[in-house]
Amino acid sequence: MELGNFVTDLNGKKCVKCDKDAKFTGVDPKKAWYCQECFVQMVRNKFRSSLSKKKIYKDADARDTLIVFDGTLSGTFLLHQINDALKQITYKRLMVKPTVLVLVSLTEDTEIQMVIKRIQEIKKSVLENVRWVVAHLACSMYDEDFKLKENECNGVEKISDYNQLIASCSVPTYRKELERVLKEKCLQKIACSMGILKCMVPDHADDLGRLAIDQLCLGRGGSISTLVTVTDKRPDFMLIRPLCDISKKELAVYNYLCDIDKHCIHIAQQNNQQKSVQTLTDAFICTLENEKFYSTINTVLSTAAKIHNTSIGKDDSKCSFCNVEVADSVCSTCSAIRECTGDLLTLLF
Amino acid sequence: MSTIPVTIDFSGGAEFLVKAKAQKVQIPADSTLRDVLKFVRDNLVTDVHRINMLLNDDASEVAHGVITLINDTDTGLLLEYDTVIEAGDTITFVSTLHGG
Ligand SMILES: [Zn+2]
Ligand SMILES: [Zn+2]
Numbered sequence: 001m002e003l004g005n006f007v008t009d010l011n012g013k014k015c016v017k018c019d020k021d022a023k024f025t026g027v028d029p030k031k032a033w034y035c036q037e038c039f040v041q042m043v044r045n046k047f048r049s050s051l052s053k054k055k056i057y058k059d060a061d062a063r064d065t066l067i068v069f070d071g072t073l074s075g076t077f078l079l080h081q082i083n084d085a086l087k088q089i090t091y092k093r094l095m096v097k098p099t100v101l102v103l104v105s106l107t108e109d110t111e112i113q114m115v116i117k118r119i120q121e122i123k124k125s126v127l128e129n130v131r132w133v134v135a136h137l138a139c140s141m142y143d144e145d146f147k148l149k150e151n152e153c154n155g156v157e158k159i160s161d162y163n164q165l166i167a168s169c170s171v172p173t174y175r176k177e178l179e180r181v182l183k184e185k186c187l188q189k190i191a192c193s194m195g196i197l198k199c200m201v202p203d204h205a206d207d208l209g210r211l212a213i214d215q216l217c218l219g220r221g222g223s224i225s226t227l228v229t230v231t232d233k234r235p236d237f238m239l240i241r242p243l244c245d246i247s248k249k250e251l252a253v254y255n256y257l258c259d260i261d262k263h264c265i266h267i268a269q270q271n272n273q274q275k276s277v278q279t280l281t282d283a284f285i286c287t288l289e290n291e292k293f294y295s296t297i298n299t300v301l302s303t304a305a306k307i308h309n310t311s312i313g314k315d316d317s318k319c320s321f322c323n324v325e326v327a328d329s330v331c332s333t334c335s336a337i338r339e340c341t342g343d344l345l346t347l348l349f
Numbered sequence: 350m351s352t353i354p355v356t357i358d359f360s361g362g363a364e365f366l367v368k369a370k371a372q373k374v375q376i377p378a379d380s381t382l383r384d385v386l387k388f389v390r391d392n393l394v395t396d397v398h399r400i401n402m403l404l405n406d407d408a409s410e411v412a413h414g415v416i417t418l419i420n421d422t423d424t425g426l427l428l429e430y431d432t433v434i435e436a437g438d439t440i441t442f443v444s445t446l447h448g449g
Binding site: 025033249 | 360362413414416421422423425441444
């Protein structure tokens with residue numbers, strides 16, 4: 001790889017869309033560079049075209065959509081895109097009827113109260129005329145029927161059950177995967193309880209590229225296409241990932257330039273993660289990016305999008321827990337998770 | 350040794366690791382971006398336990414996931430760490446590591 005002189009090559013470049021000086025690059029600094037206006041437009045277009053390509057809001061019905069806000073930079077970006085679309089700031093009107101779902105993962109009551117306070121502030125200026133609900137990931141532990149309450153964090157009474165369940169899983173890799181599947185369960189249960197069929201999540205390209213590798217390692221290769229692309233139809237609702245083509249770096253720069261990163265909710269991360277397939281994937285991608293292989297994620301995602309399962313189980317049967325296509329009612333990964341997790345999990349299958 | 354005035358700005362969560370979000374400081378003339386990283390480590394970082402979220406071990410580079418801008422231009426389009434800082438420049442650190 002000859003990388004030595006490309007840095008100087010970029011010095012003084014013009015925007016690829018207009019004749020202004022380039023100030024920002026896409027994921028790969030060798031491939032595209034933009035002036036500030038064109039950069040912002042490029043990121044917005046990626047969001048918008050992910051939705052229009054799949055014609056998700058073509059029908060007049062089913063415009064009700066849960067917009068997941070988790071306080072991250074991608075969650076903040078998603079919130080503002082929906083806000084701008086409703087107010088027709090950037091595009092022609094997007095036919096979506098949003099309900100914001102603030103998804104909380106913190107477990108201390110004081111921290112949860114802090115989040116509720118911040119939300120009160122944020123919704124004064126973003127999506128101020130739509131319904132907001134706050135719910136904890138522990139809502140995944142509810143039985144099918146539960147009523148969401150306003151102005152408080154739903155699911156707090158299930159936090160100890162939830163923590164107990166996660167802690168009972170003895171293998172770190174399976175524990176992280178269990179958290180991922182429970183998050184989907186949580187979204188599904190909340191959407192169903194509100195009679196909403198669509199749910200937009202803020203997963204960005206970096207998240208999804210790592211997920212694709214994780215899922216290959218977990219033996220779910222045949223299903224990774226649905227897990228990492230825009231639309232993911234489930235039996236009773238649809239997950240939509242409109243940020244699947246946008247990198248974390250693009251989101252961070254966009255949020256900075258548009259001065260919306262003030263709406264992130266910053267939470268200190270725990271650094272004491274046990275080694276798992278997922279942490280190894282993170283380290284692997286990190287190393288490649290540090291060595292300037294910027295296109296890894298893009299390559300993984302475009303490959304993953306093409307992988308489909310040709311020998312699906314009879315009559316489209318799906319794993320009752322994680323929803324991948326399998327011949328049996330539970331996929332082998334979920335069986336393995338169940339084997340190393342306490343009894344609480346059986347209640348959820 | 351002569352010094353030049355610059356503004357160092359922290360964003361995207363990086364502001365919680367330092368005294369203030371935007372700071373006007375004097376740095377030695379002819380400093381490069383790499384010199385600024387050491388200046389930040391030695392003078393601005395207050396949360397020393399989480400300094401690894403901003404800089405690598407010897408402050409020779411930023412941590413993975415931190416973006417550096419000079420006057421709102423990606424340093425990848427300049428001379429990266431060898432970019433020479435001029436009087437009045439704004440150096441911005443945008444973190445992608447926080448949130449949740
Ligand atoms: Zn331009
Ligand atoms: Zn499964």
